[in-house]
Structure formats: C-alpha cells, structure tokens
Amino acid sequence: MERQEIIDGLIEVLRTVRTVDPAKLEHVTEETDFLTDMNTPSTELINIAAKVEQKFDVEFEDEDIDELGSKVKDIVDLILKAKARQDS
Amino acid sequence: MQVQGRKVAVVGMGGAFPDCADINVFDQKIFSGQSLIREWPKAAERDKQIRSKVSGFINDNDLGIEPIYLVDGYDWPETFVDTSGRIPDVNMATADLGCVWAMMGSLNSIEMAGWTKEETQSEKTGVVIASGGGGNVIMRNAWHAFFELGKKSRHAGSHMVDRAMSYREAANVSCLIKNRGVCESIVSACATGLGNIGYAYRLIKFGLQDRAVAGGVEGTSLETFIGFDAMQVLSKGFSPAESSRPFDTKRNGFVCSFGAGIVALEEYEMAKARGANILAVIDEYFNNSDGDGDMFYPSYGGQRRLWKGLSAEAIIKPDVVKVHGTATPVGDILELISVVDTLGESGYHISAPKSQFGHMLGAAGSVEFITALLMLKNQQVPGCINSENLNPELENFQKKEGWEGSMKPAAAYRDLIPQETISKEINQIVCLNYGFGGTNSAMAISKDN
Numbered sequence: 001m002e003r004q005e006i007i008d009g010l011i012e013v014l015r016t017v018r019t020v021d022p023a024k025l026e027h028v029t030e031e032t033d034f035l036t037d038m039n040t041p042s043t044e045l046i047n048i049a050a051k052v053e054q055k056f057d058v059e060f061e062d063e064d065i066d067e068l069g070s071k072v073k074d075i076v077d078l079i080l081k082a083k084a085r086q087d088s
Numbered sequence: 089m090q091v092q093g094r095k096v097a098v099v100g101m102g103g104a105f106p107d108c109a110d111i112n113v114f115d116q117k118i119f120s121g122q123s124l125i126r127e128w129p130k131a132a133e134r135d136k137q138i139r140s141k142v143s144g145f146i147n148d149n150d151l152g153i154e155p156i157y158l159v160d161g162y163d164w165p166e167t168f169v170d171t172s173g174r175i176p177d178v179n180m181a182t183a184d185l186g187c188v189w190a191m192m193g194s195l196n197s198i199e200m201a202g203w204t205k206e207e208t209q210s211e212k213t214g215v216v217i218a219s220g221g222g223g224n225v226i227m228r229n230a231w232h233a234f235f236e237l238g239k240k241s242r243h244a245g246s247h248m249v250d251r252a253m254s255y256r257e258a259a260n261v262s263c264l265i266k267n268r269g270v271c272e273s274i275v276s277a278c279a280t281g282l283g284n285i286g287y288a289y290r291l292i293k294f295g296l297q298d299r300a301v302a303g304g305v306e307g308t309s310l311e312t313f314i315g316f317d318a319m320q321v322l323s324k325g326f327s328p329a330e331s332s333r334p335f336d337t338k339r340n341g342f343v344c345s346f347g348a349g350i351v352a353l354e355e356y357e358m359a360k361a362r363g364a365n366i367l368a369v370i371d372e373y374f375n376n377s378d379g380d381g382d383m384f385y386p387s388y389g390g391q392r393r394l395w396k397g398l399s400a401e402a403i404i405k406p407d408v409v410k411v412h413g414t415a416t417p418v419g420d421i422l423e424l425i426s427v428v429d430t431l432g433e434s435g436y437h438i439s440a441p442k443s444q445f446g447h448m449l450g451a452a453g454s455v456e457f458i459t460a461l462l463m464l465k466n467q468q469v470p471g472c473i474n475s476e477n478l479n480p481e482l483e484n485f486q487k488k489e490g491w492e493g494s495m496k497p498a499a500a501y502r503d504l505i506p507q508e509t510i511s512k513e514i515n516q517i518v519c520l521n522y523g524f525g526g527t528n529s530a531m532a533i534s535k536d537n
Contacts, residue, residue, distance in 0.1 A: 018156065018167055018177040041178065046246040059240070 001083065003030070006056070006076045013051045019044050030073035045070070058082040091295040097359040097536070098368045100352030101458050102196025103303070104151055104189035106144035106345060106445055111196070115462050117444075118470050119509050123329035124445040125343050130310055131317075138314060140322035142331045144345030144446040145308050146189070153188055164228050166245070179264050182250040184226050186219050186307025186348065187260040193350030194261045194301045201352035202364060203299065211268040212298035216288040217257040217350065218273035218280050219305040220312075220450025220523075226252040228311070257305045269297050277523030278412075279375070280304045281349055281453025286373035286531055288353050293370075298358055303350035303454035312449065313344050321416060332447075333474035334413035334440035335420050335498060335505055342414040343446030349454030351461075367461045371516065371532040372402035378526030386419045387526060388485075388493055391426035394528040398518070404532055406436050406518040408469050410460045413440030414447050421483050423520070425494045428501055437512070438504045439463065440472045453521040453529065460517045464535050471508040478502055 011028055014020050017040075024038045034040040034048070049068070053059055056079050064078055105114040106124040117124060128143040148155040148165055152172040155165030168180050168188050175183075175191050183191065194215075198208055207213065230244035237243070250256060255273035262271040270291060276283045281304025288302035306312070316322050323331040323341040333339040359366055374397035378390035398404055409427050413420055420440075427438065441459045448455050463469060478499040486495060516534045 016156070016166075018169060019181050041181075043246045044181070046242050050240075050242045050245070053243075062240075065242070 001080070003076050006079050007072060009055055010052065010072065010075065013048065013055050016051065017044055017048060028072060030071070030076065032072045033070050034072070035070045052079065056083070058086060090293055094293055094295060095356035096289050096292045096370045097354050097356045097364070097366045098351050098370065098461060098533070099354045099359050099364045099366060100197035100199070100201035101367065101461055102193035102200065102350050103455060103458060104146055104193060104348040105455065106146050106347055109151070111458070115466075118441070118459060118462065119466055119468055121471055121473060121509055122444065123332070123473065125328045125331055125345070127328050131313060138317050139320065140317050140324050140341070140344070142323065142328045142343055143313065144343065144347065144448065146346055147308070148185060151189070151192065153185075164225055175264065179260065182247055182263070183260045184224065184251040184256065184307055186305040187251070187257050189307070189348035190217050190257040190261050190303070190305045190350060191264050193303065193348050194265060197301055197350050197352040198265065201354065202362070203352070207299065209266045209268060210299070213267040214270035214288060214291055214297040214300040215258050215262045215265070215267055216270065216272055216274060216284045216291070216300055216302040217261055217305060218255065218275045218284050218450060219257055219307065220277055220280050221254060221275060224252050225307070225309045225311060261301060265301070270300075276527045276529070277525060278447070278449055278452050279521045279523035279527050279529045280450040281448070281455065282457060282519060282521040282529045282531055283375065283453065285351060285353070285454060285457055286375060286529055289370050289373050289531070292353055292355050298355045300353045301350060302353055303348065304451045305348040306346045306449040306451040308346040316344050323415060330474050332415050332443050334415045334443050334472055335424065335475040335478055336415075337477045337479050339415040339417065339420065342416055342442065345446030345448045347445070347448045347451045347455050349451055349458045351454065351457065366536040368464055368533040369536050371534050372398055372404070373529070373531045374398040375527065375529040377528070380526065382526060383524055386422050386522060388422055388426055390526060390528050391423065392430065394520075394530050395426070395430040398530045398532060402532060404516075404518065406431070406516045406532065407512065407514045408437050408439050408460070408463060408517045410439045410441065410456055410517055410519045412521050413442055413472070415442060418485065421479070421498045422485060424498060424501060428504070429493050433501065434503070436504070437469045437506055437510070438472070439469050440475070440505070441470065443473045443475065444470065453519070456521070457519055457531070460519050460533060463514055463517060464533070467514050468509050468511050469506060469514070471506045471510070473507065475505055475507055478505075
C-alpha cells in the first residue's frame with residue numbers, strides 16, 4: 001500500500017471527525033501535525049486511531065498507540081508497520 | 089440558611105417536547121387537549137419482546153439535530169450535529185441526545201431571560217441539571233464493540249465517559265454557556281426534574297448564586313423503556329392517545345416518555361430591576377422521604393408530611409395542584425386523597441399533565457413545572473384527558489386496618505379533576521413529584537403581582 005493512498009484514506013477518516021475543521025484537510029502533508037496544525041482536541045486522537053483501525057482493517061498494539069507521535073507521517077508509519085506485522 | 093427577603097423568580101424556559109417543534113407548539117397542543125403520545129416504532133419493531141408500544145418520544149433527527157452514524161447498519165449514532173448552528177461541534181462531541189436537548193433548552197431559557205454574556209458567565213450563575221439515568225444508549229456502542237466484537241477498549245470511543253457520566257447534562261451545559269458558578273446534578277429518580285429546580289432555588293434563596301439554569305432531562309433510550317417494560321408497569325392495550333389515563337378506573341400503567349425541561353431562575357429584585365418578564369415567583373420548595381423502607385410503594389404519610397413541610401413557612405393556598413399522577417393503579421388515588429385531606433374537597437383543581445405526554449422520568453418534574461408556568465400565563469388548567477371514570481368504590485388501601493385518610497372513593501372528587509381545559513383565575517400552583525426510593529418533592533409558585 002502506497003503512502004499517498006494511506007494519506008488519502010486517512011483524510012477520509014478525518015472528514016468523519018466532527019471536531020476537525022474540514023478546511024484544514026485541504027493541504028495535508030506527512031508533516032502536518034494533528035495537534036498544532038489541525039487543532040484536533042487530544043481526546044479525539046484515540047477516536048481517530050480506532051477509526052483508522054476499522055478503515056484499514058488493522059489492529060494497533062497498545063504500545064504503538066502509547067508511542068504514537070502527532071504527525072500524519074507517524075500514523076502512516078504505524079499503519080504500514082501494523083500491516084506488515086499482520087502479513088508476516 | 090435562607091436570607092431574609094431574598095426571593096426567586098422564574099425568568100426563562102425551554103426544552104424538548106415529544107411531537108412538538110418548540111415550546112409554542114407544546115403550549116398550543118397541551119391547552120387544546122391533544123396527546124403527544126404515539127406508537128413508538130423502535131418498540132413496535134421488537135414485537136413480542138416488548139409489552140408496551142407507546143411513548144412520548146423524540147427521534148434522533150427531530151428538532152434540527154442530525155445523527156452521524158459511523159458504521160452503516162448500527163442503530164446508534166456516533167455523534168450529533170446541530171443543523172441550526174447554535175451548538176458548536178466541539179460541544180456536540182461530548183453530548184448524548186439528552187445533553188443536546190439540555191443545551192438547546194438552556195440557550196432558549198437564557199435568551200428568554202435576557203441575560204447578558206457577562207451575567208451568564210458570572211461566578212454567581214449556576215447550572216443544576218440532571219437526568220433520571222435508568223438507561224443510556226451510549227453504553228450500547230461500548231457493549232457491542234467490547235463484549236460482542238471483542239475489540240480493544242478504544243473502539244468504545246473516547247467520549248463514552250463524558251456522554252454517559254451521571255452529571256453529563258450539567259457538564260455539557262456549563263461548557264457551552266461558560267458560567268463560573270456552581271455546576272452540579274441532583275438525581276432523585278422521577279423527582280429529578282423538580283429536585284434540580286428546587287436545589288437551584290435554594291442556591292439563590294440562600295444567597296450562594298444570583299442566577300441558575302436548572303431542570304431535568306430524559307434522553308430517548310430503548311434501554312430505559314425496556315427496564316420499566318420488564319417491571320410490567322407500562323400502559324398496555326389502548327390506542328396511543330388513550331394510553332395515559334391518570335385516575336381512570338381502566339388505567340393499567342404509565343406511558344414511558346422522553347424529553348427535557350429547562351428553566352432560568354434569578355434573584356427576584358435583580359430580575360425586577362432590569363425589567364425582566366417574570367413568569368412566576370417561587371414561594372417555597374420542600375422535599376422529604378417516606379421513611380418506610382419501601383422502594384416503590386407511595387406513602388400517604390410521606391405525602392402528608394410533604395405538604396406540612398411546604399406550608400411551614402409559606403402561605404400555601406393553591407388554585408391548581410399539579411400532581412405526579414402517573415396512571416399506575418395505586419399511586420394516583422393515594423395522591424388524590426393526600427391532596428384532598430390537606431386542602432379540603434373544593435376551591436382548587438387538579439392537573440395531571442402526564443395524561444397528555446406520559447411520564448418523562450427524570451424530565452417529568454421540570455416539563456410539568458413548565459406546564460404549570462404555562463397555566464399561570466394562560467390562566468387555564470389543561471384537562472386530565474382519559475380520566476373518564478373514577479372508581480365509585482373504596483380502594484383496597486382504604487380498607488386496610490390503620491388507614492387514616494379519607495373514606496370516600498375517588499368518584500367523590502370528580503369535580504376537582506377537569507377532563508377538558510378550563511379557564512379560571514390562577515394565582516398559585518403547587519407542583520408535586522415523587523420517585524423510586526420514597527423521595528417526595530413539592531414546589532409552590534405564584535403569579536408575580
């Protein structure tokens with residue numbers, strides 16, 4: 001799965017999160033930070049993680065979530081890592 | 089302790105009412121004798137799983153609210169959106185349906201009260217709102233994801249606590265209006281609605297707050313409904329409009345309903361000084377417990393002591409008594425007799441609004457309080473619909489040894505219970521509500537003179 005494909009899917013997920021301003025989803029890059037650039041309430045991050053698991057049909061380990069950074073590239077990396085773990 | 093000379097005015101009201109777009113429609117339907125009770129599709133589709141199929145319900149998508157579903161086919165929304173744009177998404181994200189109604193009712197009450205932003209956000213403005221809490225649809229998502237699908241806890245969502253905690257309505261309203269005073273919930277089963285208004289009244293009367301948004305809520309929930317259905321205490325076997333029958337000989341249970349009633353209270357002299365429209369003045373509030381160890385059965389002694397407490401330091405001579413009157417077999421007539429034995433057999437009327445909208449549980453006391461405010465405004469008493477025949481014979485509890493109350497049957501008091509809306513001079517109304525656990529509450533309100 002290509003990284004851009006994951007970002008596109010991630011943006012689809014973010015559009016369903018009512019507390020994320022849709023205008024801030026126009027120019028998302030790997031360096032975009034959920035907390036500082038998108039003003040996402042920190043309580044929503046765990047909801048985003050759960051929705052991402054459903055969307056990409058993967059399951060994250062609790063340790064993965066504990067160590068997760070707040071940038072888009074962090075969650076892309078995590079999805080790829082979880083997918084690789086699933087496939088192995 | 090009470091502060092001498094300090095009085096409390098009601099200056100705003102709002103809420104969510106079954107089958108009504110707003111409070112004006114509620115006013116019109118109640119005083120024209122209409123029923124707000126309908127067959128509830130969510131109960132009806134369960135067929136033989138549920139005995140009772142009628143309710144005064146409000147749908148997820150009524151009142152300009154749009155439910156957002158995360159997964160197709162799930163019968164519970166992930167969150168709600170206010171299509172009218174009055175409540176920001178960030179506040180909707182922490183709210184269950186009842187909280188949304190509480191926020192809408194609070195905004196309407198504050199708007200009617202005419203409070204400024206500074207007054208609303210003052211340290212002297214409190215929020216006192218609660219729900220009965222018999223069930224909550226929010227837990228369904230957690231139950232399904234965790235127990236049935238075996239998912240990690242995060243799949244229950246990070247808002248399960250704020251949407252399901254006991255004082256969620258007060259918390260959500262406080263975060264929306266940004267008051268800096270008290271934020272609490274008073275929970276007392278079906279006395280919750282009046283209990284919160286009573287507590288808010290005391291906060292102002294005792295000088296702790298100058299203003300308060302107060303009331304009770306019961307969000308639409310099949311979980312709540314089936315709890316009472318399981319107890320076999322819900323009305324069964326009538327058309328929807330005929331299902332709630334306080335005092336009638338054929339009554340066989342209450343109609344489980346949902347809604348919200350919110351009022352704005354303010355210290356009387358402050359309200360008067362700024363030229364507020366005073367809907368009513370609160371004369372007194374009193375509450376007590378039966379003390380007989382019985383969770384469910386109403387107590388004649390408890391209710392007589394309730395009246396005594398209410399009258400201890402206030403002049404109580406009501407033109408209308410707004411009773412709890414649920415349409416359960418024992419409660420109605422025992423309550424009727426406790427009223428008659430206190431006030432006498434004439435000189436007032438009895439109103440049982442549950443005949444028109446059913447029993448809103450945690451919202452009952454506050455929505456019925458709003459009905460009483462509308463009685464003061466309209467100078468009318470809505471009829472007790474479906475109270476067609478009153479028992480010409482004594483009730484079983486009147487035949488028991490040790491019974492100290494009236495030895496007349498319910499039919500002897502027909503004149504007190506109008507079946508259609510009547511017009512009369514109304515200066516004072518007493519509101520009564522009771523709840524499981526033997527809790528009793530009473531409030532007297534008067535027209536501002």
